[in-house]
Amino acid sequence: MKYWLIILVCLLMSVGRVTAQDVLIVADEIPAMEVLAKGMQQQEGLTSKIVTQTDMPATLANFRAVIVYIHKDLDSIPERAFIRYAQNGGKLLCLHHSISSAKRKNKEWFSFLGIDLPKKDVSEGGYKYVGDVDMAVVNLAPKHFITSHKITYASTIAYTREGSQKEGQFPGFVLQKTEGFLNHQLLGSRTILLGFKFTDTAGKVWMQDRSAWCIPVGKGWLFYSQPGHAISDFENLIYTQLIANAILYKP
Structure with missing residues (x-):
């Protein structure tokens, strides 16, 4: 009897470990x-x-991590659940349009993320999305686990960091026919991981250090990555590895 009790306890512990390893993806574009x-x-x-x-x-x-990929409205109950999960020690990953104009009406979301989307012309720092672009994603944190673990970058990108006048050569990769977000205003410090570079329909080249970042929140941790408009973005093995690395990463 004691033997079978030990076996049962081991099985229950094993199930608990498997569940803790799972990732929950909450999405409206499946x-x-x-x-x-x-x-x-x-x-x-x-x-x-x-x-x-x-x-x-x-x-x-x-769940070991929760990924949010919601394009349209973010309902208030899930909004609070995501915030509570991260603040209580969870690992929350927000992708692409998890930060978008549709979320402006949410009461807590942008303040939790430490983000603002200014309502003014893009030339004055206002938020804008630009579709159908070929976007270079550049590694701005080469020593960080998320940007380096099991990753060999496909290209070298000429890129000028924000606040710098000097162009450098950065490892990166290119996502074709996707969507870029301009002028996410980051409120407060965080670890900048990736930048982006693309040319808009008017021929202007945009480079911003805002493609991916991470930050501790409460007892937990938050990661945001801006690419993800097109299914082909997630077919890119480098990008998939970056997201997997964010889950594996131990802050």
């Missing part, structure tokens, strides 16, 4: 997340569960 989930499993053995925000589990605490 095909792109299916590609991401498949890539993360193939590259790092990470298993994922994809749900809409109306089908979220009662608690997020059992």
